[in-house]
Amino acid sequence: MTAITIARDPMAVGEPTAPRRGVGIALLGVRRSFGPREVLRGIDLAVEAGQFVAVVGPSGCGKSTLLRLLNGIDAPDGGRIAFERPTAARIMFQEARLLPWARVADNVAVGLGPRRKEPGAPARVLEALAAVGLSGREADWPAALSGGQRQRVALARALVSEPGFLALDEPFGALDALTRIGMQSLLERVWREQGFTAVLVTHDVSEALALADRVLLIEEGRIALDLPVDLPRPRRRGSVALAALEERILRILLRQDRDQPDYMI
Amino acid sequence: MTNESHALPGPGALAGVSAARRRLRALPGVAASAPLRQALVPWLLPIALVVAWQAAASLGLLRSNVLPGPASVLAAGWRLTLSGELADHIAASTARAVAGLVVGGGLGFALGLLNGLSRSGERLLDSSIQMVRTIPHLALVPLVILWFGIDEEAKLFLVALGVLFPVYVNTFHGIRTVDAQLLEMARSYGMGGLELFRRVVLPGALPSILVGLRYALGIMWLTLIVAETIAARSGIGYLAMNAREFMLVDVVILAILVYALLGKLADVVVRTLERRFLAWHPGFRDA
Known part of the structure; x- marks a missing residue:
């Protein structure tokens, strides 16, 4: 450990x-x-x-x-x-490209693809959000975030599946x-x-x-x-x-x- | 007037409008103080109009066979409510409206989806739909009477035809204007088929679809009024036409007011849907 x-x-x-x-x-x-x-x-x-x-x-x-x-x-x-x-393989764009109708946690979960429905998924989403410094914002709408915060969510979404x-x-x-x-x-x-x-x-x-x-x-x-x-x-x-x-x-x-x-x- | 506390009238300003105030108190969710005053604002104009109307009627400025006052209209409403007639007519009209909306709106939604999602569907159908759309559907009234007489089918057909196009146009437009960058993002995360539709395309098109629904509801009532006025044996339109035969102006006005209330009710339903489904959208937060 x-x-x-x-x-x-x-x-x-x-x-x-x-x-x-x-x-x-x-x-x-x-x-x-x-x-x-x-x-x-x-x-x-x-x-x-x-x-x-x-x-x-x-x-x-x-x-x-x-x-x-x-x-x-x-x-x-x-x-x-x-x-x-x-x-x-994941990609991040100049625009965060978050789904405006999905809350922050659901946007990050998009990064898990079909594994989104697995039991460990919510914990991984929270972990990814913590890694980009957005703990506690998981229930927010993207519209409530600043541009930098949206890019953080996009980064969490890109990294939640642990891409190579x-x-x-x-x-x-x-x-x-x-x-x-x-x-x-x-x-x-x-x-x-x-x-x-x-x-x-x-x-x-x-x-x-x-x-x-x-x-x-x-x-x-x-x-x-x-x-x-x-x-x-x-x-x-x-x-x-x-x-x-x-x-x-x-x-x-x-x-x-x-x-x-x-x-x- | 610029003083903060005078910007909105307190309860005292409404003294003498006791009927309206009772109605307001009956509204759910209207709490005291600031929220109450906020909720009152949209009612100020209608209340003022009713007061002026009653005053003009009471002072004899309006002849009762031209425009009876609100009190007589309310009395007529009470009479018809007690006899059960009003409820029957409202039920008949609402049933027609809903049936027409379901049939026409469903068809418009399905066609909008089909043509929005498939280029070949668009090529095959869109220009024909647009051509039919330019015909005012009420122009078909004589034809509809020839076809269906004054049966329920006639009303259903006209309402369905009327609501089909706004729902179609807005569904189609909504789907076509879904953010291409979001689609690219979703595909790069492996979304496709039904999931892509359910999670990206449909929510993206929903604001536009609900605008279509709102238009459709307006057209729904309009069409129903015309259809029931021309050919019906029940419904609010029939009530009005029947009252005209007997020179019951108060009932005619009552029918008009009932239409206004039903239209308002439909609007409230769509607003509720918008608040529920577009909560993510900054433009649809609780106003």
């Missing part, structure tokens, strides 16, 4: 020590076109189990498409996507700056506790650098940069090391994309 408690301690320093729930993912020559437009032109990528990968790139570069392929919402036209072992892989599509893009920082730390904490593999698509380079083990820059359907971020966690915002990496990524982005300055710098 004690050993498990220590292993799950979110304050533990170093790499995620949680149970290795994450799955490794391998992509080989993955392509996807919409009509004549080739959005992904052969992506080769190996994501380690439990790794946190951030994907940045200009609008329309194919990063969201990549995420939808990984999550199985969309299928590639060519190439292969292989998961190390079968796992629940979580895809995040600009999950905090619609939140105000302070709430966003809070959500980033929350995401980092649950990721370190639970050890799932995470792929985060974001416009926000500093968010990518704050959270990810590795930042991918996608341009014109190809991986243009694969940058490891070997900095201790939790990372201090505005540190020199982060600023240097951010500078490097932004320089590439801005060179390519001078007329579309929609990045948060």
Whole structure:
């Protein structure tokens, strides 16, 4: 018992020590076109189990498409996507996408799928809500929650089934700056506790650098940069090391994309 | 008037309207003080009208063979209640209304579901339904009399036809405007088929469906009035037409008021349904 408690301690320093729930993912020559437009032109990528990968790139570069392929919402036209072992794959969107007519607990239970009716389900829902700091809100309507709280419910819904892989599509893009920082730390904490593999698509380079083990820059359907971020966690915002990496990524982005300055710098 | 305590009239302001006050006290859930005053507000205008009406009748400004006062209308109502006639007519009208609503509303709901959920259903049926919808259903009265005479079928047919379209249009629209992002989310969590319909599509369409029901209830009474006025041997409309034969203006007005009350009752039913089923919706919280 004690050993498990220590292993799950979110304050533990170093790499995620949680149970290795994450799955490794391998992509080989993955392509996807919409009509004549080739959005992904052969992506080769190996994501380690439990790794946190951030994907940045200009609008329309194919990063969201990549995420939808990984999550199985969309299928590639060519190439292969292989998961190390079968796992629940979950996705979080920029909008919380909660069912407005279902109370918070029922929304989280959606994440359990058919296992929602099992006897242990309510306890798991409460546990997931506690993990995102929303204990006591289980009987609320989504309309009664703030934007950040709704995203927390969406996160609980995504994690209640203990997925091996979580895809995040600009999950905090619609939140105000302070709430966003809070959500980033929350995401980092649950990721370190639970050890799932995470792929985060974001416009926000500093968010990518704050959270990810590795930042991918996608341009014109190809991986243009694969940058490891070997900095201790939790990372201090505005540190020199982060600023240097951010500078490097932004320089590439801005060179390519001078007329579309929609990045948060 | 800007003074807080004068913003709403206290009980004293209503002195002299004892009948109305008795009615109000009889309303369930009307407690004392602030909630009471809140509940009173919508009644102020009707009460003022009744008072003015009675005053005009008592002062002889209104001729009793044109517009008898509320007291005589109430007396007529009491007379017909005692004889049991009023209850019989209300029962007949309500039975027709409900039967027509069930048949027409059920059909409209079923067609709305079918066409909302299936593109091929829409292609096959929607343009025909829209074409029929543009015909005012009351234009069919002569035809209906030829077909069914003045039997119950005639009323049922007209009411059902009248309520079918608002229910159809709003069900169809409600289903088609269910948030596509929610559908994508639900599918990504493995929901499909009946479960997707029950947990996402139907609740998403419900606000619109209830709007349709509300429209339908209005049309239901309207159609019934016309149908019963033209051809019936029972019901409120018949009561009114019969009273006209004998120049009983008070009974005619009584019939009109009964229709108003029944319409209001139907509206209360839908509001209750909305509060019950749309409790999640910020727009339908208890007002």
